[in-house]
Amino acid sequence: MPALTVLMPVYNSERFLAEAIESILHQTFGDFEFLIIDDGSTDKSQEIIHSYNDPRIRFLQNERNLGISPTLNKGIELASTELIARMDADDICHPTRLEKQYAYMQANPDCAMVSSLVRVVSENGNFVRQDQFDSRYFYYNLNFVCWIYHPTVLYRKPAVQEVGMYTAAYSEDFELFWQLARKHKIYNLPEALLDYRITDQSLHQVLKKQEYDQAQKEQLLRNFRYYAGPDYTLPDKYLACFQHDFTSLLKEQKVSSLYQCLKELQYLNQKILAKQNINFEPEAMAEAVFHKERFIVSTLVKQLPRHKAVLFLLRLGRFRQLKQLISAKLSRQKA
Structure with missing residues (x-):
């Protein structure tokens, strides 16, 4: 059995998919299964995935488009390992990402999730910015904003299942991370281990901005009511x-x-x-x-x-x- 699972959902990702796949296959840490789930793509995504014959790739295809949360929950259940590293089909992992995150989780068995900083890049891979978030402040700030970039996380399957996995539409990562932080230790490695790509198809910035904005408001109220009572607004x-x-x-x-x-x-x-x-x-x-x-x-x-x-x-x-x-x-x- 491999040491960890890399879970990557794919939906019409042909433009950047090969670069994302290769950034995983070329990791310095190689003891993983690469679980790729295509969520009903209509472009050449499946063709690109099939062009790789690496035995670590485990490809599954949804019969119809389910959406990000159901696809991720399906992947979590199907993962053959306790440790699951998230990846998105338009981002780029730095070569030592899995090695460093796996080493941290092995050294800290009480930690349920480790993330990292990112380099934000444009569609063409040009540097945009690097946020200088202080890792010591992640728990506090998670009450107000999701500082954690979803494709940087590596978490423990039992802990994620315990808190219900992904449940909130348009705020699935924020909700999951907040729930994990209520019951389990989390940590952020204070170095950039992934290039996070901003594209003209980014759901939270363009295609579904109104839905994401509303989900953020609901998430904040949910967080605050945990501290201030169920009727707080x-x-x-x-x-x-x-x-x-x-x-x-x-x-x-x-x-x-x-x-x-x-x-x-x-x-x-x-x-x-x-x-x-x-x-x-x-x-x-x-x-x-x-x-x-x-x-x-x-x-x-x-x-x-x-x-x-x-x-x-x-x-x-x-x-x-x-x-x-x-x-x-x-x-x-x-x-």
Whole structure:
């Protein structure tokens, strides 16, 4: 039996599929089965897959298009190993990805899932950016946004089955990772082990953007109710702010609304800090809370008219930031 399963769903992926397959087949760690499930492709995806004769490839074909979540759940059930590494058909694994993630899971048997950072690339493979996420803050930030790139994860099959596998349409990865983090240790390797490709067919950015946006809102409320109670709710503009989209709040230009949004965030942070969890590390959590609150306040202040920025900081009692704001203004006047 192989040491792990690489699970890759495919749907009309002919453009980038060969590069994705070869990035797996050329891994420095080779003891795996490569479970590829075609979800009813109508292009040349199946032809491309059949062009490889590597014995590690295990190809299955859905009789009809099921969608990403049912296909992934099918793959999890059919995987012959406890460890499952996710892969997408338009991304590129770095050669040592599986070696490093497998070694981490072997050394940390209490960890249910390990992920990594990514290099974000364009359709043509050109570098776009590399997010500098601090791995110590992943558990806290998973309450607000899915920092974890889905095709970077390697997880334990029993833990994923225990939490119900993929259940949420358009938010399947976010929901699964959040559920895992409630009961099991998770970890992110602080290095890029995958090139994550952004294309003009990206579901969450183009084809199904409205559905994904709504799923994100529902997911956030689900997360917050875990801490604040089943009836807890928030306006959409606050939910957007917590995900660093300040458009609605800034459009209103109401200091009272900005203040109330930050008070809600502080309330939620108190609830999160009071909830014990296997991933809870007090110092890292306190730092994550500090950085999130400070980033939101600083960003809003920079985009507000000066008099409203002053009123906002006064109401929050952020006198140090108010002093910095005034000092910066005086410096500009002297210049």
